Amino acid sequence: MDGLPQSVDETIKSLSTQDYFSGRDLATVAFLALRLGKPLFLEGEAGTGKTEIAKSLARALGRRLIRLQCYEGLDASSAIYEWNFTAQMIAIRTAEATGTADRKSLQSELFSEAFLIKRPLLQALEPHPEGPPVLLIDEIDRTDEPFEAFLLEALSDFQVTIPELGTVTAETPPIVVLTSNRTREVHDALKRRCLYHWVDYPDFEREVAILNARVPGCSDTLSREIVAFVQGLRGEDLFKTPGVAETIDWARCLIALDAVAITPDVISDTLGALLKYQDDIARIAGSEAMRILTEAQARLRLAS
Structure with a gap:
């Protein structure tokens, strides 16, 4: 082609x-x-x-x-496909009312493309x-x-x-x-x-590239922090692991809040953008979120 x-x-x-x-x-x-x-x-x-x-x-x-x-x-x-039953009934009633209801031609008309819902x-x-x-x-x-x-x-x-x-x-x-x-x-x-x-979750650099493309207002430093934290979350035993769509949504939330870095308070306020089940939020909120953030920041320092 x-x-x-x-x-x-x-x-x-x-x-x-x-x-x-x-x-x-x-x-x-x-x-x-x-x-x-x-x-x-x-x-x-x-x-x-x-x-x-x-x-x-x-x-x-x-x-x-x-x-x-x-x-x-x-x-x-x-x-x-489906036939447009309502339009067919209107056509039948119209034909009956006008006295033009020829059975054979009406049937042919009712089951034509004009009444077909594709x-x-x-x-x-x-x-x-x-x-x-x-x-x-x-x-x-x-x-x-x-x-x-x-x-x-x-x-x-x-x-x-x-x-x-x-x-x-x-x-x-x-x-x-x-x-x-x-x-x-x-x-x-x-x-x-x-x-x-x-199709697996993207690696770190590819997810950062996706985030930079989809959320252009997000700085590269913040993008890398966001991805490092989300990928750390994916290593936890969660009912619903956050996908790339949640990464993008979370980045947009942080930009809307004028956040320039990830802090425990920011995580606590916005965790619902990443996790969609209360059990997951309760498990991660507080000390667990701080641990994941600390580990993510350590990985970023080692990579730099």
């Missing part, structure tokens, strides 16, 4: 233009997925930037992003002037096995059948990115259709 990066280095550069700083391993699997036309399956803890990869790819390639947010009970009709999978199969879109199937682990089986078939042929209209087949398959927070195991058959990558 035109406009795709021609090497791993180009992939890294393209993503970096969108402030997504990828490690070489992730950039390699993304490049191969684009080159081979295979879906990319990204698994990892919540907050490691899996969804952001799809968004950054779409922006870098100038393609439309189509997102299917998965949830428990998601079925094929919600993912592909959901993400159907939208992704349609041609787009800028090129095949990026189809993000987000948090596939939240769905159930029957939907996985349906998705497996859809991704194999990149086509869906609408009984009243026929089969819709993609002229060129979309760029597919699936994400999973691993709340349950996704079936091997679906994973085999994809290139797989485990």
